[in-house]
Amino acid sequence: MNLFADLHDRAKELLEPAIHDYYAGGAADEFALADNENSFARLALLPRMLRGGPPPEPRVDLPGAPGAAPVLVAPTAFHRLAHPEGELATARAAAATGTVLISSMAATTAVDEVVAAAREVRSDAAVWFQLYLQPDPEVTARLVERAESAGCTALVVTVDSPVFGDHVRDRRNGFHDLPPGYEAANMRDLPGGPPGGTRDIEMSPEISWRHLEVLRATTALPVLLKGILHPDDAHLAVAQGVDGIIVSNHGGRQLDAAPAPIDVLPRITRAIGGTLPLLLDGGVRRGTDVVTALALGAEAVGIGRPVLWGLAADGEKGVREVLDRIGADVVRAMALCGVRGPDDLTANLVVPRGFGGLR
């Protein structure tokens, strides 16, 4: 059970099984996928009592998103497979709730339309663009231009995908490509691509810090790295001058042996905490998960699959329901812990569950 179990059940009823599996699945044996949620369940919160004060108002300042909710929409591909309005529905719901939307490079709607839909709802809606650095720097540069002219306020570079993870469910279901009638709209009309058609997204082990340097020289937008897990890489990211890190194992869809992000967050916080904003995604399903991540050093967290379940269950309304539910649950969790907001959250609130408190 989690906060979104009913929406997941409804989505599963409505989606074609292969599409549900694409969204729900992880890589290989799905150990990392399971661990992401289980690791939160292995942690408990030590609440404080009788502290007085107004109800918590969790808002955080993020690069290109002042006063945002501490829960972001993580980038996920192919929203039109969940609902005919696809990314437009997601964008409207995110904007209505003051939530940062990280729009996937693999979206089925072009980023300029996504940002326009968000800005119709709220003129200062923050949309970040998620990018896989491409081996051909011209292709990357063109994608960045698109994100910039659309009005995105930050770039999120996903660094955990030198190759695509082994998605066993997709292999079994023969789900390799977008079905006819759908396209990865951001990949249209790019150098080296078919005229009037879309280029494939390339994942390449060639990609290195050098490509990142080139990217940073060509854009004034803040750049966050998504998929860092090793504290040494966090140090390198600081040395590169990036604007934030998202600690993530890609929802258990890349290296199945990767640890749960919440389990490595304390090390990364110890390594570089305070030098740049740390975010986390993977397995966040309740307000208490958000509070735990914030207490262990994150500024904010992302949610991936719950948004897809809301979208499949009921379009824009369903995504709104997901974001409203988690927002209210964060406030409840903070109040129950006796904290007034993110600034009050410290690592000594978090203990292992079953920690043998008598010892």
Ligand SMILES: Cc1cc2nc3c(=O)[nH]c(=O)nc-3n(C[C@H](O)[C@H](O)[C@H](O)COP(=O)(O)O)c2cc1C
């Ligand atoms: C169906 C699906 C598609 C995804 N597509 C992308 C993507 O295009 N780019 C990316 O950086 N991450 C992608 N991710 C990873 C998410 O951004 C995020 O790291 C993960 O879903 C968080 O875990 P959660 O689903 O447990 O909340 C995808 C995840 C899922 C489930």
Ligand SMILES: CC(C)CC(=O)C(=O)O
């Ligand atoms: C189309 C893919 C690149 C999207 C992705 O990152 C994923 O499915 O995890």
